[in-house]
Amino acid sequence: MLREALFLVVLCLVVWIGFDALEGQRDEARRERDSAKWEASGLREAARISGEMLAERDAIDQRNIKELTDAHTENKRLRHAVDDGTRRLRIRATCPATGSVSATAGAARVADAGRAELAADARQDYFTLRDQLAQSRQMIVGLQQYAMGVCRRSPAPLANPSPNLNK
Template identity: 35%
Template sequence: MIGLLKFWREALIVVLLLALAGQQVRVAGEKSAHQKTKADNAEVLRVLADKTLKAYQAVVAEDDARKAAVAALDEKHTKELNHEKRKLETLQSDVRAGRVGLRINAKCPAPTGTGVPQAPGATSVVDAGGPRLTDAAERDYFSLRAGIETARQQIAGLQDYVRGVCLK
């Protein structure tokens, strides 16, 4: 035993060296586990980034499709509205030039006792021209037609927008 006590310092150094080696093995294992965790986290982040990118691309594609649908609807209804406006302008110029007349459905009530009765043999004066609207009434007529056509095209455009873009 006395011989063993002589080497206590060397034994202590060996024990300490073995403990230090064990500690280095444990630290190396922790480093390895940390590297694995970092690699796993990096993979999770890569998967999340891929999913986020795909979702973003899908949103952008859907937004582009909606914009294209709106542009197509706008172009369609703008063309139709411009066509109707040209037709109305042509009709208006034809009426002004006398190539076409406006037909008005009107009734003149028969005189009741308060009006001026016609004499049985009275002659009537022939008008130089046929009946026609006053200039103000004619302008109002064409303004109303233009407004009606504009409203019709706007309503049709909104209905197409709801059906083609909002409800998809």
């Protein structure tokens, strides 16, 4: 009978130790589960923010590409109008009369021939500069909008509250 009682005590002790070990494993598994849930939640939030930032970047790109296309179209329209003579490309210029013609040669002076215009071969350079200026402007505006709208919203790196994630 003593033997049976001792066997029963040893059996209870083994069962108790086994349950204690299982309880420790269960607690560790719960900690890992909670850590994984927290990490998944952080990753979902980061993905949501990244998606919003990409959408905003794409909207900025579309808006600036449209404005640049409109500027190029307007420039082409002006170029064709100047080429076919419906519009004139004028420049602001002055021709100082002092020193170039003597005051005594008043009758020999040439009359004002009208407004100064760019030479035909310089017009192409003018419109090329207009295109480049429009492109540079849109690049600068786009970068400013990107910096103000997207870069300022960049998510901060997630802190890791659970040391078990690094194991």
